[in-house]
Amino acid sequence: MNVIKGIGASEGIAFGELRAFKKDYFNINSEKIYTKDHEKEIEKYKKSCKLAMKQLDDLYKEAIADIGEEHATIFQVHKMMIEDIDYTNSVMSIIINENSNAEYAVYMTSRNFERTFGELDNDYIQQRASDVRDISKRIISCMSLSRSSNNKNTGKTNIIIGSDDLTPSEFLELDRNFIKGFVTMLGSKNSHTSILARAVNLPCVIGVGGQLRPEYEGYKVIIDSFAGTVYVSPDKITVKRLKKKKELCDRRQELLSRLKGKEDITTDGQKIEICANVSHISDLKAVRECDARGIGLFRSEFIFMNRSDYPTEDEQFQIYKKVTTKMEAKRVVIRTLDVGADKKIKYFSLPEEVNPAMGYRGIRVCLDRPEIFKTQLRAILRASMFGNIEILFPMICSLDEVLKIKHILQEVKQDLDKSEIEYDKNIKIGVMIETPAAVFISDVLAAEVDFFSIGTNDLVQYSLAVDRQNDKVNFMFNPHHKAILRMIKLVCENAKKFNIRIAVCGEIAADESMTEIFLVLGVNELSVSSPFILGIRKKVRETNVSSVREEILKNLSF
Amino acid sequence: MVEIEHKIANENGGHVRPVGALVHEASKFKSEIVLNGINARKLMAIMSLGLKKNQEVKIIIDGPDEEKARMAIEKILVNHF
Numbered sequence: 001m002n003v004i005k006g007i008g009a010s011e012g013i014a015f016g017e018l019r020a021f022k023k024d025y026f027n028i029n030s031e032k033i034y035t036k037d038h039e040k041e042i043e044k045y046k047k048s049c050k051l052a053m054k055q056l057d058d059l060y061k062e063a064i065a066d067i068g069e070e071h072a073t074i075f076q077v078h079k080m081m082i083e084d085i086d087y088t089n090s091v092m093s094i095i096i097n098e099n100s101n102a103e104y105a106v107y108m109t110s111r112n113f114e115r116t117f118g119e120l121d122n123d124y125i126q127q128r129a130s131d132v133r134d135i136s137k138r139i140i141s142c143m144s145l146s147r148s149s150n151n152k153n154t155g156k157t158n159i160i161i162g163s164d165d166l167t168p169s170e171f172l173e174l175d176r177n178f179i180k181g182f183v184t185m186l187g188s189k190n191s192h193t194s195i196l197a198r199a200v201n202l203p204c205v206i207g208v209g210g211q212l213r214p215e216y217e218g219y220k221v222i223i224d225s226f227a228g229t230v231y232v233s234p235d236k237i238t239v240k241r242l243k244k245k246k247e248l249c250d251r252r253q254e255l256l257s258r259l260k261g262k263e264d265i266t267t268d269g270q271k272i273e274i275c276a277n278v279s280h281i282s283d284l285k286a287v288r289e290c291d292a293r294g295i296g297l298f299r300s301e302f303i304f305m306n307r308s309d310y311p312t313e314d315e316q317f318q319i320y321k322k323v324t325t326k327m328e329a330k331r332v333v334i335r336t337l338d339v340g341a342d343k344k345i346k347y348f349s350l351p352e353e354v355n356p357a358m359g360y361r362g363i364r365v366c367l368d369r370p371e372i373f374k375t376q377l378r379a380i381l382r383a384s385m386f387g388n389i390e391i392l393f394p395m396i397c398s399l400d401e402v403l404k405i406k407h408i409l410q411e412v413k414q415d416l417d418k419s420e421i422e423y424d425k426n427i428k429i430g431v432m433i434e435t436p437a438a439v440f441i442s443d444v445l446a447a448e449v450d451f452f453s454i455g456t457n458d459l460v461q462y463s464l465a466v467d468r469q470n471d472k473v474n475f476m477f478n479p480h481h482k483a484i485l486r487m488i489k490l491v492c493e494n495a496k497k498f499n500i501r502i503a504v505c506g507e508i509a510a511d512e513s514m515t516e517i518f519l520v521l522g523v524n525e526l527s528v529s530s531p532f533i534l535g536i537r538k539k540v541r542e543t544n545v546s547s548v549r550e551e552i553l554k555n556l557s558f
Numbered sequence: 559m560v561e562i563e564h565k566i567a568n569e570n571g572g573h574v575r576p577v578g579a580l581v582h583e584a585s586k587f588k589s590e591i592v593l594n595g596i597n598a599r600k601l602m603a604i605m606s607l608g609l610k611k612n613q614e615v616k617i618i619i620d621g622p623d624e625e626k627a628r629m630a631i632e633k634i635l636v637n638h639f
Contacts, residue, residue, distance in 0.1 A: 073575055073578070074574065074575075076578065077574050077575065077578040077601075080578055080581060080582065080601050081601055081602065084600060084601045084602045085599070085600055086600055086602050086603055087602055113602060113606075116606050117605070117606060120606065121608070122572065122608040122610060124570075124572065124573055125572065125605060125606070125608045128574060128605055132602075192574075318567055
């Protein structure tokens with residue numbers, strides 16, 4: 001067994017026989033032929049450009065159905081490249097000045113552009129060299145009218161393609177009924193081919209360089225693109241291990257495709273919204289892929305972390321705007337800065353505390369340092385014009401805190417009014433219910449806010465007096481404790497009384513053994529990390545609330 | 559003659575699709591449109607600038623429909639760059 005290491009540019013595992021990709025590339029008809037008949041060559045060039053444009057039109061239409069409009073745009077851009085004036089001028093001038101045939105002129109032009117892009121210190125643009133090569137190859141093959149298509153499969157074996165590099169057009173040529181993945185010597189995660197591979201979930205490992213050897217042709221290989229690894233003639237243990245991994249991955253994939261776009265609704269018609277928790281801007285992709293209804297908890301702390309000074313209003317605004325724009329009209333609940341306790345940020349110079357969980361943290365810091373708080377609120381309000389934003393305040397213990405928050409928010413709004421800056425005037429606000437105090441005054445709080453979000457991690461810690469970081473007692477950290485469930489029940493009842501939305505965003509929201517209880521208690525929204533969304537959706541869709549209601553309520557009653 | 563200055567805020571600001579959108583838009587107008595000294599109708603040339611996030615770009619528009627062009631180009635910059 002040989003192990004090849006590269007970059008896993010998409011996710012998945014594939015088994016198959018290694019086959020080299022047959023390229024017509026520039027080998028055909030690109031050698032220089034001396035000719036003085038410039039007009040004929042230019043005519044040939046123009047005609048083949050026209051044909052190439054038409055092919056790209058067709059490919060574009062095909063690709064929309066195959067890989068979606070967003071990714072298909074690349075073929076529109078290819079058309080623009082063919083029409084590019086510098087490209088065209090270069091071909092013309094080579095034909096005329098070097099008395100050469102059109103094929104050679106296109107070949108040389110391609111080489112020159114590839115070199116220009118390749119020299120830039122921008123990996124993304126470097127990858128555009130392969131787009132240039134792709135269109136050039138297309139133009140040349142249109143001249144000779146001899147399209148090779150030896151990459152359609154004849155047999156029934158599963159195939160893994162091995163190649164130096166694949167262009168986007170070559171990628172689309174692959175017959176995915178048989179071709180289960182590919183390995184390339186060149187390439188990067190940013191290349192269009194990698195993007196396309198991800199769009200159709202085709203496993204691939206790229207950038208393996210000379211490790212991919214010609215003599216491997218025909219060998220059995222396994223691609224593990226999670227790990228960026230290719231196994232050539234794998235041993236039994238490896239086969240077994242990867243088969244198992246593939247099964248898991250396939251099952252997840254199947255779940256994904258089956259549940260995407262489906263409603264979050266029980267068999268007896270009760271609806272709940274499954275949203276995503278976001279801890280970093282890079283989570284957004286997964287949020288959309290897993291088909292979240294919205295963002296139920298946007299932990300704004302990350303904007304303040306890994307830097308040496310406070311983020312400015314504008315920096316924050318750009319991030320909030322980006323998030324809400326990406327989520328389109330879906331709800332985005334931004335939780336204001338929650339630092340302190342185990343989340344320390346150096347430039348805040350928070351004092352060392354004997355008991356940080358009970359100390360200077362969350363909303364307490366914000367109310368004590370209103371300038372930081374106001375800057376964040378201004379940024380959020382400004383971004384509220386670009387989508388559907390709501391604001392969530394952490395670590396609430398008293399009505400007084402909520403009134404202070406509302407007062408500060410009002411001041412910020414008035415400031416914006418004065419400067420004639422627009423914002424969502426009816427922006428909704430909510431509070432985290434994560435302290436026992438908040439639970440037992442939830443009726444009082446409900447009258448002041450638009451929604452609740454129950455955070456179970458802190459609620460459990462404070463209610464059961466258990467520090468999760470402490471090895472001696474962490475086995476007692478039990479979100480299923482009757483005390484916790486009764487608290488959740490009380491909060492839900494008070495939310496219903498005041499007709500406000502009730503969400504659960506702690507880890508417990510992703511616990512499938514809790515889903516029935518949340519449904520019975522009438523929770524409106526569960527916010528979980530993206531990988532759990534579809535699993536919970538499945539659970540919801542299999543639940544019949546009326547059949548479990550009585551027993552659950554009986555268990556929770558006093 | 560009108561000028562636009564813009565700092566690229568988008569991670570993908572210099573990528574093919576945004577640049578493609580810009581070139582496509584620029585081609586609709588009669589005015590000369592020049593980005594950092596390069597004709598904004600030239601896809602390959604703009605791409606070879608290798609534009610990156612946080613880079614400043616300056617666009618100069620000169621011609622009969624420069625106001626219209628400015629509005630259109632600004633829209634592209636805000637949405638894609």
